[in-house]
Amino acid sequence: MKISILTLFPDMFNVFNHSIMGRAITNKIIDLELFDIRDFTLDKHRKVDDYPYGGGAGMVMAAQPVVDCIKHVKKKNKGKVIFLGPRGKTFNQNMAKDLSSEEELIFLCGHYEGIDERIYEYIDEEISLGDFVLTGGEAACIPIVDCICRLIPGVLSNSESFKDESFYDGLLEYPQYTRPLNYEGMKVPEILMSGHHENIRKWRKYKSIEITEQRRPDLLEKYQLSAEEKKIIKEFRDKL
Incomplete structure (x- = not known):
């Protein structure tokens, strides 16, 4: 350009x-x-x-x-x-x-x-x-x-892909963690250590929606939740 x-x-x-x-x-x-x-x-x-x-x-x-x-x-x-x-x-x-x-x-x-x-x-x-x-x-x-x-x-x-960044798809980004596993008593969520890629993907999607709902509800109002995303929300909130 x-x-x-x-x-x-x-x-x-x-x-x-x-x-x-x-x-x-x-x-x-x-x-x-x-x-x-x-x-x-x-x-x-x-x-x-x-x-x-x-x-x-x-x-x-x-x-x-x-x-x-x-x-x-x-x-x-x-x-x-x-x-x-x-x-x-x-x-x-x-x-x-x-x-x-x-x-x-x-x-x-x-x-x-x-x-x-x-x-x-x-x-x-x-x-x-x-x-x-x-x-x-x-x-x-x-x-x-x-x-x-x-x-x-x-x-x-x-390694610098923008696909999962905040605002790219209309939502804020999910939480990110790196080493160490335990820092001052704050631990990395176990699901990220599971190696189960599909569960990790769902967790990240849920967290992205949750954070957007908490911090930028105006963005979530404009965002059209898919049937899969609604299912993911229900799945995680049923566990609470």
């Missing part, structure tokens, strides 16, 4: 030089390009913002440098332009799955009090990380790009 990020702070994305993302870039599974919006301003002082018409606090990102940057990037990247802003739909795993199937994407990071409204003419989609305020679009862009990229085939190794 080719990803272009338009930002005022390119150095913030050095995080992608490490770990799984760094490996994906080195292996050319991900082609990541950063573009400094200041490089496209016509202002001799490299300004990219100005006071809002009508008054008000703060500054607004000007149309000229942002639009010129988008037009430049579009010459090599034909993907949809995604703006990280508060008006957008809240990002979730289903959106990540959809976007991971794209071949090219362009992300625009906002700043200050927002962007000139006319820039929206060049934006295809707006995404919000959540109902809270960040210092800039970069802070939202990093986790969103990371979430999308790890779903691309080849980015994760088999």
Whole structure:
């Protein structure tokens, strides 16, 4: 996948030089390009913002440098332009799955009090990380790009598979344990030591549903329990 990020702070994305993302870039599974919006301003002082018409606090990102940057990037990247802003739909795993199937994407990071409204003419989609305020679009862009990229085939190794992770199938993940078997009196559940793969699978499914019910009931309300899952729930709760 080719990803272009338009930002005022390119150095913030050095995080992608490490770990799984760094490996994906080195292996050319991900082609990541950063573009400094200041490089496209016509202002001799490299300004990219100005006071809002009508008054008000703060500054607004000007149309000229942002639009010129988008037009430049579009010459090599034909993907949809995604703006990280508060008006957008809240990002979730289903959106990540959809976007991971794209071949090219362009992300625009906002700043200050927002962007000139006319820039929206060049934006295809707006995404919000959540109902809270960040210092800039970069802070939202990093986790969103990371979430999308790890779903691309080849980015994760088999040992790092995302199939059983929280949110992938709409539920939170089941509990995980590693050695030692007994830590300060807290023991690993016996079923995980049984070697009975089918029983372990059912236990994990039940625990996934139970934890989701306890901690994120809103997710469980949207989740359609299968006939098998209902049977698993009954089986384990009958033992209580």
